[in-house]
Amino acid sequence: MTTDVQSNNSRVEQFLTFQLADEAYGVEILKVQEIRGWEVVRVIPNTPDFVKGVLNLRGSVVPIIDLRERFSLERCEYSPKTVVIVLCVEHGPNQFVMGIVADAVSDVLDINLADIKKAPNFGSKIDTRYMRGMHVYKKKMIMLLDVDKLLNPDEVDGIDSLV
Amino acid sequence: MSIDMSQFHQVFFEECFEGLEAMESGLLTLDMGAIDSEIINTIFRGAHSIKGGSGTFGFTIVADYTHIMETLLDEMRDGRRQVTQPAVDVLLGSVDCLREMLTAIQNERVVDDVSVAKHKTALEIVLNGGSMEKESVSPVEPEWASVDAVVNIAPDIIEEKSVELAEQGWKIAFCPYLDLLKTGNDPVRLFRELNQLGELTTIANIQDVPGFYEIDPEECNISWDLKVSGDISEDEIREIFNWVEGDCEMDIQSLAKVVKPAPVIKKVDPEPSPVSTPNNPVQKLVEVKPKVVAEAKKADAQDSVNETAKTTVKASSIRVDTDKIDTLINMVGEVVITQSMLGLVGENFTMDKVGQLKRGLAQLERHTRDLQQSVMNIRMLPISFVFSRFPRLVHDISNKLDKKIVLKLVGENTEVDKAVVELINDPLVHLIRNSLDHGIEMPADRVAAGKSETGTIELKAYHRGGHIVIEIIDDGRGLDKDKFLAKAVEKGLIEENNLLTEKQIFELIFMPGFSTAEQLTDISGRGVGMDVVRRNIQSLGGNIEIISELGKGTTIAIHLPLTLAILDGQSVAVGDETYIVPLMSIIESINITERMLNKVAGKGETFRLRNEYLPVIRMRGIFNVHSGNPTKPKEGVLVVVEGQGELCCLLVDELLGQQQVVIKSLEANYRRVEGVSGATILGDGSVALILDVPGLVRFSIR
Numbered sequence: 001m002t003t004d005v006q007s008n009n010s011r012v013e014q015f016l017t018f019q020l021a022d023e024a025y026g027v028e029i030l031k032v033q034e035i036r037g038w039e040v041v042r043v044i045p046n047t048p049d050f051v052k053g054v055l056n057l058r059g060s061v062v063p064i065i066d067l068r069e070r071f072s073l074e075r076c077e078y079s080p081k082t083v084v085i086v087l088c089v090e091h092g093p094n095q096f097v098m099g100i101v102a103d104a105v106s107d108v109l110d111i112n113l114a115d116i117k118k119a120p121n122f123g124s125k126i127d128t129r130y131m132r133g134m135h136v137y138k139k140k141m142i143m144l145l146d147v148d149k150l151l152n153p154d155e156v157d158g159i160d161s162l163v
Numbered sequence: 164m165s166i167d168m169s170q171f172h173q174v175f176f177e178e179c180f181e182g183l184e185a186m187e188s189g190l191l192t193l194d195m196g197a198i199d200s201e202i203i204n205t206i207f208r209g210a211h212s213i214k215g216g217s218g219t220f221g222f223t224i225v226a227d228y229t230h231i232m233e234t235l236l237d238e239m240r241d242g243r244r245q246v247t248q249p250a251v252d253v254l255l256g257s258v259d260c261l262r263e264m265l266t267a268i269q270n271e272r273v274v275d276d277v278s279v280a281k282h283k284t285a286l287e288i289v290l291n292g293g294s295m296e297k298e299s300v301s302p303v304e305p306e307w308a309s310v311d312a313v314v315n316i317a318p319d320i321i322e323e324k325s326v327e328l329a330e331q332g333w334k335i336a337f338c339p340y341l342d343l344l345k346t347g348n349d350p351v352r353l354f355r356e357l358n359q360l361g362e363l364t365t366i367a368n369i370q371d372v373p374g375f376y377e378i379d380p381e382e383c384n385i386s387w388d389l390k391v392s393g394d395i396s397e398d399e400i401r402e403i404f405n406w407v408e409g410d411c412e413m414d415i416q417s418l419a420k421v422v423k424p425a426p427v428i429k430k431v432d433p434e435p436s437p438v439s440t441p442n443n444p445v446q447k448l449v450e451v452k453p454k455v456v457a458e459a460k461k462a463d464a465q466d467s468v469n470e471t472a473k474t475t476v477k478a479s480s481i482r483v484d485t486d487k488i489d490t491l492i493n494m495v496g497e498v499v500i501t502q503s504m505l506g507l508v509g510e511n512f513t514m515d516k517v518g519q520l521k522r523g524l525a526q527l528e529r530h531t532r533d534l535q536q537s538v539m540n541i542r543m544l545p546i547s548f549v550f551s552r553f554p555r556l557v558h559d560i561s562n563k564l565d566k567k568i569v570l571k572l573v574g575e576n577t578e579v580d581k582a583v584v585e586l587i588n589d590p591l592v593h594l595i596r597n598s599l600d601h602g603i604e605m606p607a608d609r610v611a612a613g614k615s616e617t618g619t620i621e622l623k624a625y626h627r628g629g630h631i632v633i634e635i636i637d638d639g640r641g642l643d644k645d646k647f648l649a650k651a652v653e654k655g656l657i658e659e660n661n662l663l664t665e666k667q668i669f670e671l672i673f674m675p676g677f678s679t680a681e682q683l684t685d686i687s688g689r690g691v692g693m694d695v696v697r698r699n700i701q702s703l704g705g706n707i708e709i710i711s712e713l714g715k716g717t718t719i720a721i722h723l724p725l726t727l728a729i730l731d732g733q734s735v736a737v738g739d740e741t742y743i744v745p746l747m748s749i750i751e752s753i754n755i756t757e758r759m760l761n762k763v764a765g766k767g768e769t770f771r772l773r774n775e776y777l778p779v780i781r782m783r784g785i786f787n788v789h790s791g792n793p794t795k796p797k798e799g800v801l802v803v804v805e806g807q808g809e810l811c812c813l814l815v816d817e818l819l820g821q822q823q824v825v826i827k828s829l830e831a832n833y834r835r836v837e838g839v840s841g842a843t844i845l846g847d848g849s850v851a852l853i854l855d856v857p858g859l860v861r862f863s864i865r
Contacts, residue, residue, distance in 0.1 A: 042850040043740060044829075044836055045786030054829070054842060056850045061842045063833040096832045 011113045015135075017142055018085065018102040021073045024142040025102075026109065026135065031087050031147045033097060035105055038082040055099060057086065064099040065151065076103070091152040098151050109142075111135050116144060175216050176269045180262070182209035184551060187258050190251055191554045198239075198246050206254075207236040213261065224274055225264050231286045232257050253289045255555075257282050288412045332361060332392030332418040333400055339411040343383045348407045350387070356403045361393025392418065481581060483541050491537045498530045539729065544584050546624045546633070547575035552588075553595060553622060560599045567606050567617040568599060574624040579631045583723055586703055587633070590696040594635050594719055595620065597693075602639030602717055612714060614638065626725070630705075633721045642711040644668050669709040673697045701857060704745075704840065730826055732843070734819040734851065735802065738788040741851045742815075743824055743843060748856040750803040750810065752818060770801060770812050777803065779812045780863045785838065806857035813859070822846075826853065838862055 015026035041053030041064050050069035054061045064084060068075055084099040116133035130150040135142045186209035189202045214229035232254065238244035260282040267274045339350060357363050366388040373384065391400070400415055505523045508516050550572050561568040579587075603609075603618035610616055621636040644665065651657045651671045675694040700707050705723035724730075724747075732743035753772075760768050760779060768779040779801070782788070801812045824843035829836060829852075840855035 040849075042842075042852065043788075044833075044852065045788070045839070046837055051833075054833070054850050056844045056848055059827070059844065061827045061829060061832060061844075061850055098832060 012110050013113060015109050015111050015142075015144060016085070016105060017107050017109055017137075018083070018105045020067055020071070020103055021076070023073075024106065024137075024140055025067075026111075026142045026144045027085070027087065027147050029108060031089070033086045033088050036084050036086065036099075037080065038078045038084055038101065052101065055084070057097065057099075060097065062086065062097050062099055064101060066101045068101070068103075070150075087147050087151065089151045090148050096151070100151070109135075109137060111137075111144075119143075172220065172269075175220055176265060179213050179216065179265050182213050183258050183262050183265075185209045187255065187555055188551060190255050190258065191558055193246060193251055200240065203236065203240050203246070207233065207240050210236055222268055224279070225261065225268070228257070228261060228264065228279065228283060231283065231290065232261075235286065235290050250289050253282075253285050257286055284414060285412075288414065291413075291415075331394055332390065333395060333397070334416045334418050335389040335391070335400065336386075336414040336416075337389055337404075337411060338386035338413065339383045339407065341382045341384070343407060343410045344381055346407075346410055348410065350383070350385075353403055353407065354387075354389070357389065357391050357400070360395045360399060360403075361391045364390045390418065481542075481544065487537065487541055491534075491541070494530065494534045494537055498527070498534060501527045501530055535729075539580075540578075542581045542728070543578040543725075544581050545576045546579050546584065546631070547572075548584050549588050549591060550575050550622055550624070553591075556592065556595060557599065557620065560596065564600065565605070566599070566603055568603055569617055569619055571619060571621040572623075573621060577624040577626060577631060579624075579723070579725060580728065582728075583631070583703060583725075586699065587721075587723065590699045590721070591622075591633070591635070593693075593696050595622070598635055598637040598639065598717070598719075602637040602641075604640050608640075612640075627722075630722045631725055633723065635719045635721075636716065637718075638716040641713040641715050641717055642669060642672070642709070643713055647671055666708070669711060672709065673707075706857065728826055730824055730853065731821065732824045732853065733802075733821050734845075735782075735800070735813075735815040736817040736819055737782045737786065737815050740786070740788050741819065741845065741849075742782070743851050743853040744802060744804065744813070745840075745853065745856060746821060748804045748806055750805055753801045753803065755799060755801045772803065772810075772812075775810070777810050777812050778863050779814055780859060781814045783814070783816075785859070785862065804856045804860075806860040809860045811860050811863055813854075824851075824853065 014029040016029045016032050017024050017026040019025075039055070041055045043053040044051060044063070050066045052064045052066050054063050056062075066075075067073075078101070081104050083102055083105055085102055085105065086097060086099045089096045089098055116135050118133055119128040119131035120134075121128065130146055132144040132146040135144055186206045189206040189209070193199070193202055210229050210233045214226050214233055217223075217225035217229065235244070235250070235254070239246050239250075244250075260279060264274050264279060266272075337350075339348075343350070354363060354365060368386045368388065369384070371384050371386070372378070378384075397415060397417070404411075404413060501523060505520070505527065508520050508523060512520075553572070554570055557568055557570040598620050603620070604612065604614075606616045609618060619636075619638050621634070623632075623634040623636065625632055647668050648657075648663070648671075651668075651674075652659050656671065656674050657663070673693050673696075675692065697707055700721055700723070703723055705721060707719065707721045709717065709719050711717040730743075731746040733746050733749055734741050734743050755770070760770055761776075763769055768781070769776040770779050771777075799814050799816060800818055801814055802818075803810060803812050824845075826841045827843055829839065829842050836852075838855055838859050839852045840858065841853045842850050843853055845851050
């Protein structure tokens, strides 16, 4: 692994990691616009459950998505520690601002792109389309998410909900 | 001294497009009988400014092209040349071509040389008297308009020229009109004469000759590429063609300057026209500049004369009336004064100043509202921004369909929000095409129906309440109710014995897949239908209705909100949620008791309002709200709303208050949600959803 780091084409990117039900996830830090505490959102009727609602972010209306519910993890009560990570998502030529609810943010890691392992193929049972890859940090597995694919408005529509 | 010219490009393009608009509308208003020299002047000025500007910015291809137009217009202006319909049509084509060129340059695309060359040739032919009236009006030798202009594109042409100078002679693209033979002219005779001048080679293009059975022996379907070599003057050649001048299109080029036989598509020559002197572009720039300044001044003067600067291009910038800005500045001044007065009150505040404080706050509120209004006003544009392009559309299509149609524009100065202006264009185009194609009958049919030969389409805009109404009125054949019904039954859209009101029948036209046109034409009848038109208009928060009388004509009325940014709303509570109902759509609100609701067939609930049964929508149910106490109807409030002419009742928990809300789009970061037209931010910073009443009504019917 050390040889990889020294290799010429190795690039380092920063990732923001956060906790979801004891699992560690990461998103590219360049996509992160801000991190804020959880506050009550306005429910949008007739949308999938994981779309918690919309929030007023300095004048623009931003949808908030609960990743626990998105990933069919066990739901949990929102606490003062619950955070909302506001992300800037690119979808074609358009940019969208969306928030995801996470249990807690943990760290910003410098990850060498060469150290990102491709997500294993689980067959059709688990969808790995939204994964950019995996990274092992201090013997813990971090799942790196591809924000643009995970949060694009078509996916969030719920038309194509998880298997 | 080097200035970054690209910073002015945007302004240049905008001015060009404005100039083109002015030229176009000028050309369309030109009346063949009585030429108004002022109109010609306006058109000329447009062309001249574009030429000057594009020269300055180094868009030689545009400058060269405009130069030819300008020469032609100049002659028309001086009365040296008669204004003929074909010439005007060619000029209109040129306006289109210029617009394409400019758009291409603006978007940094490659300019379509072939189409440019095509239009250019057409222009040159007109300029050289190709389609002029019988007697050649211009005593002046038709000058080579393009000579000094076409330095452009390929510098290598100039080089090659010197190599090929040895060959002397002329290349003639000769394309007779179909009825050349009927005028007693025989091309063979012409060729014989040419042959006497020098050695003649002829190449006949026969690709336009129809199949054997369709051939009309009296029509001339062949065009020729001729080459005469020898020391001949252009005049001698022109003399030979003198008799056929009005009956053909032709292009004479000196062989000495022509680079290899260009791939000739009929008479179209994609190669640039000859170059007499390889003149220096820099010199040309210098020469053009002073003109630009003078022209700019003129243009300014012109602007103040007819203030409506017309553009239909989606401009990212808008021009604002200075009056509006002045009002705004005044208003801001007032606000500042009020603010400093309040500051003074607050400095040493004692209870006896409460009255003063209240007065100050009231004033501030008033000023803020005024300020808001005048800022909104800046976004308001006259509807003529949309209307101005329709004369051209009607002109072109009616020519194509051989119909006689006049377009009347009424209320062009009615103002409407910029966003509405941008979005209303496509639906209007569609509706006008429909009227042109299906509405107005052929002249003969009109006469047979006892109407005047010329059909009228009236485009009318006016304000009514908080809405702008746009009406498209034609005096055509009207809509046939029975045909509609039959068609709807045939398509399975309605049951056979359904009794529908007239209005409902006309509504059928908005159903997807509904078209009564027996035959598709390339103007309308396929592709996007009326359902798309209606959807577009609904997405703007408007509605559309049709009134029609068979044989008399059709009126289509579009109602649109004046602005898309602000709305008067009534906030209502449903559980813990707050929704905004647009005040415009509320008819009344009623406190109800459970007994007043009736179940129909055990499911749908209705409410009897003055002998009318209205469907009831429980907001709690339709929006899946679970918080708070479930609404017992006896505690609830029924809000009677109207959407698309249908009445229905929304059952909510409580009415909260009325306020003006700023509309925020949900789609900006998410997507469209059924039953919700947008969101807004309340005084406490939380988000509230704005209900889409027509959407809810549709939702409830389903």
